[in-house]
Amino acid sequence: MVIDQELELEKILEKYTGKKGALIPVLQEVQELYGYLPEEAMKRVANSLKISFSQVFGVATFYAQFHLKPRGRHVIRVCSGTACHVRGSDKIIGEVEEQLGIKSGETTEDLRFTIEPVACLGACGLAPVMMIDEDSYGRLTRNKVKGILDKYE
Ligand code: FES
Structure with missing residues (x-):
């Protein structure tokens, strides 16, 4: 762990020592610190809250907001809802996967992108739709994908 992060982690843990119902807020802060929940940090959380590692792990895996693996700087969500x-969203997902050399749910090794599966982005009129971070792209075709990905460093 990097020294600054180590100190920050200590601060977070201290702030919640002995507090009830602290697990979720602690995990949220720890995730903010690292971008995900490293196993080592979850062990420290368990120690500090005097609960078992499996309790911490159970909560971390139950809630979709928590991530157990590092995530990319940009999150791509290609909609696979009905509309x-x-x-043709399958083709768009296929193109994104091919361009990045990873599958949906995975992160590129350089931590540039994570592809996250999503059911409906609520913009069905613009189908097929994908979002990268907060930007949405509608009426997509396969050949637009590369140009869009290139905008994100
Ligand atoms: S189904 Fe794709 S945005 Fe709704």
């Missing part, structure tokens, strides 16, 4: 599926 998008009908309009």
